[in-house]
Amino acid sequence: MDNSSLQYPIEIDPPDLEIWRSGNAGIDFVHSFDSGRPGPHVMVSALVHGNELSGAVVLDWLLRLQVRPTRGRLTLAFINVEAYQAFDPTRPDDSRFVDEDMNRVWDAATLDGERTSRELTRARALRSLLDGVDFLLDIHSMQHPTPPLLLCGPTRKGRELARAIGYPMYVMADQGHAAGRRMRDYRDFGDEASPRNALLVECGQHFAASSAVVAKEMTLRFLSHFEIIDPAFVRSHLLAGEPATQQIIEITDPVTIETDQFRFAGDFVGMEVLPKAGDLIGHDGEREIRAPYDNCVLIMPSRRLEKGLTAVRLGRFVDC
DSSP states (O other), X not given: OOOGGGGSOOOSOOOOOGGGSSOSSSSTTEEEEEOSSSOOEEEEEEOSSTTOOHHHHHHHHHHHTTOOOSSSEEEEEEOOHHHHTTOOTTSGGGGSOSSSOGGGBOSHHHHTSSOOOHHHHHHHHHHHHHTTOSEEEEEEEESSOOOOEEEOOSXXXXXXXXXXXXXXXXXXXXXXXXXXXXXGGSGGGGOTTSXXXXXXXXXXXXXXXXXXXXXXXXXXXXXXXXXXXXXHHHHHHSOSSOOXXXXXXXXXXXXXXXXXXXXXXXXXXXXXXXXXXXXXXXXXXXXXXXOSSTTEEEEOOOSOOOTTSEEEEEEEEEOO
């Protein structure tokens, strides 16, 4: 795997999650609490990618403080712990997954298929849990230190939920990846007709202390929106002040790599705005990748430039 993240210091001390192994939901590293009162089943997940540390910090914090729902059910789930436990600060990107990207397996054909991997085994074990979740927040982080992004998926209901929460500033509306379906888009989460809904937050650079701050803020605002935990607890831990007005970036062109020779035309890290249609973004073999319109926004350009993966997503600002 690529180790471009070595240029960034590791400012987060990965918590020891072994104390949370047994859980209480019949699945290792999953803790679920029923208030005994009517309300939604809300889940917060971390470590779909094992080297994305901020979510682990927040869930560990909530469990240590014994936060419990005041209505409905609250589930806190560490997802790919096997990858996380292989984290090596000298090769921090190698623990993204064990066998395959766990955020590309969440479609029925893959989950019901014959192919096996350690990520698929874990996903299949979690599937029945997810089938009962009403609202999901999936915590992630990024390769480079760019502003946090809230991924709401392609549906109107996703945008409305993002807008209702109001944090962070940038919201990205997209269809996902050609390489496979994300957990955020699993079943009813991606169905406009279903009331069930999900968001994915990219909190900042994988190993930056600020990413853990964003993860905590996002989690508190998400849980507060559904009125599922004590509002006094939320108020005591939220950052001071109101978040900035949100801006929505609509993804129009995910660039999927077609050759083994993809290269960017510049040292892009994300959120660059290319002013003119036709501005050069990179080359995929002999094919030029150019901005399809004026003021094209580059979202999360990758350093994992392998055939079949997403190199970068191209978007534009749209009205909320």
